[in-house]
Amino acid sequence: MTPAARIAAVIELLGQIEALQRPADTVVQEYTRARRFMGSKDRRAVMDRVFAALRARARLNWWVARAGGESRDEAERRAETAAAGPRHLVLAALVLIDGMAPEDVAGLCDGGQYHPGSLEPDERALVDALAGQPLTHAEQPLWVRVEVPAWLIPSFERVFGDHLERELAALNQEAPVDLRVNPLIEPSREAVTAALAEHGMDAAPTPYAPNGVRLAGRRAVTNSAPFRDGQVEVQDEASQIAAALVGAAPDMAVCDICAGAGGKTLALAGDMDDRGRLVALDIDAERLGRAGPRLARAGAHTVERRVLADERDPWLDANAEAFDRVLVDAPCSGVGAWRRQPDARWKLTQKALANHTDLQDLILDQAAPLVRPGGRLVYATCSLLPEENGDRVAAFRERHPGFVPLPVEHVWAETIGGACPGSGPDLTLTPARTGTDGFYIAVLERREAA
Numbered sequence: 001m002t003p004a005a006r007i008a009a010v011i012e013l014l015g016q017i018e019a020l021q022r023p024a025d026t027v028v029q030e031y032t033r034a035r036r037f038m039g040s041k042d043r044r045a046v047m048d049r050v051f052a053a054l055r056a057r058a059r060l061n062w063w064v065a066r067a068g069g070e071s072r073d074e075a076e077r078r079a080e081t082a083a084a085g086p087r088h089l090v091l092a093a094l095v096l097i098d099g100m101a102p103e104d105v106a107g108l109c110d111g112g113q114y115h116p117g118s119l120e121p122d123e124r125a126l127v128d129a130l131a132g133q134p135l136t137h138a139e140q141p142l143w144v145r146v147e148v149p150a151w152l153i154p155s156f157e158r159v160f161g162d163h164l165e166r167e168l169a170a171l172n173q174e175a176p177v178d179l180r181v182n183p184l185i186e187p188s189r190e191a192v193t194a195a196l197a198e199h200g201m202d203a204a205p206t207p208y209a210p211n212g213v214r215l216a217g218r219r220a221v222t223n224s225a226p227f228r229d230g231q232v233e234v235q236d237e238a239s240q241i242a243a244a245l246v247g248a249a250p251d252m253a254v255c256d257i258c259a260g261a262g263g264k265t266l267a268l269a270g271d272m273d274d275r276g277r278l279v280a281l282d283i284d285a286e287r288l289g290r291a292g293p294r295l296a297r298a299g300a301h302t303v304e305r306r307v308l309a310d311e312r313d314p315w316l317d318a319n320a321e322a323f324d325r326v327l328v329d330a331p332c333s334g335v336g337a338w339r340r341q342p343d344a345r346w347k348l349t350q351k352a353l354a355n356h357t358d359l360q361d362l363i364l365d366q367a368a369p370l371v372r373p374g375g376r377l378v379y380a381t382c383s384l385l386p387e388e389n390g391d392r393v394a395a396f397r398e399r400h401p402g403f404v405p406l407p408v409e410h411v412w413a414e415t416i417g418g419a420c421p422g423s424g425p426d427l428t429l430t431p432a433r434t435g436t437d438g439f440y441i442a443v444l445e446r447r448e449a450a
């Protein structure tokens with residue numbers, strides 16, 4: 001593909017992502033798969049440009065509105081509604097992100113076959129007006145500069161305080177690929193690192209998670225022998241830490257109540273050496289079904305999988321106080337994963353957040369009776385919003401005073417060992433603090449029978 005044809009593809013894709021309201025990576029994958037003429041370099045170049053524009057969406061929109069002569073307030077309103085349209089967005093990105101001169105942008109947009117159409121007079125005026133401007137500008141309101149919806153700023157201020165800009169900048173960077181070495185197949189992280197190197201993948205141990213390795217660059221791990229043989233799973237270090245803090249051990253009874261496709265169940269099975277009782281629950285049969293082949297590949301043969309009918313499923317009563325550990329990896333807004341899905345930030349609504357918090361309360365109430373006295377309930381989300389994290393734990397404790405949060409540094413010392421990147425009743429992992437996805441974990445001990 002010529003550089004201009006790649007730009008035309010980026011414009012088409014940004015239009016589809018906006019119109020389809022589906023995750024950007026899925027839209028890009030389907031688009032490139034349907035166009036066999038796109039080589040791997042074309043795919044990578046187009047993907048990089050699409051994601052760069054999505055990461056700068058509010059600022060690009062603000063500039064397009066400003067260059068069109070709109071007032072500061074109008075520019076601010078436009079920045080949130082993405083009124084610019086994909087072509088304007090890409091023209092602005094070529095100037096503000098790539099630093100291209102207006103003549104070069106006009107040269108790319110020459111109306112040739114498969115190229116973007118020639119610049120209209122208003123488009124030429126836009127690129128002329130933006131030339132030499134910085135992407136981030138002091139007159140942009142905070143939420144535009146940090147690329148999050150304005151209504152979320154108070155929540156982020158609560159959790160990040162003075163570090164808000166630094167934290168949100170890190171949450172808008174590209175994420176690395178982390179793998180979890182599966183001790184059920186190959187207990188040595190070094191041996192797996194060597195096997196990955198044989199397949200052209202450079203990996204180094206993750207700073208915190210005991211079984212984690214981080215790849216240098218992005219690679220299609222799932223096509224490699226170490227993945228096919230079950231030696232590794234793709235899992236961000238934050239998720240690995242959350243699973244490790246459960247403290248699952250051989251011969252315990254452990255329940256993963258929101259098991260989904262089994263990401264954390266696999267880690268728990270590894271910590272339990274596939275011995276004891278490990279139950280993976282979910283209300284979504286299709287998702288839990290996807291855990292089956294993954295568990296088989298990982299050599300985790302003893303996991304019981306069970307689809308819950310609803311929060312009153314009789315299985316829950318029948319298993320009251322049956323578990324040493326219950327993990328609630330709750331459904332949430334996914335704010336902590338915004339590095340990987342930059343478009344998701346503009347799709348979250350206040351109503352969706354309220355639905356998440358209601359469901360989180362419900363699942364915690366469903367999970368609490370399963371914990372035996374002296375056992376632990378571990379609450380985790382891949383969110384950074386206090387409404388889904390500390391607020392949920394505080395509300396839970398009012399309803400269930402028999403559950404007491406354990407100091408996270410003690411739990412860390414007991415499970416992972418080494419220096420804990422936090423202290424107190426809960427742990428918040430962030431891209432800026434720990435170089436991981438955003439994650440929240442609280443470990444509560446049940447002191448008495450309900």
Ligand SMILES: C[S@@+](CC[C@H](N)C(=O)[O-])C[C@H]1O[C@@H](n2cnc3c(N)ncnc32)[C@H](O)[C@@H]1O
Binds near residue numbers: 264287330332
């Ligand atoms: C964050 S995802 C779990 C991810 C999974 N633990 C992993 O590590 O891959 C949350 C899951 O909770 C499930 N869920 C939603 N409501 C539930 C409920 N009432 N009881 C159990 N699971 C529920 C969803 O279907 C979803 O799979």
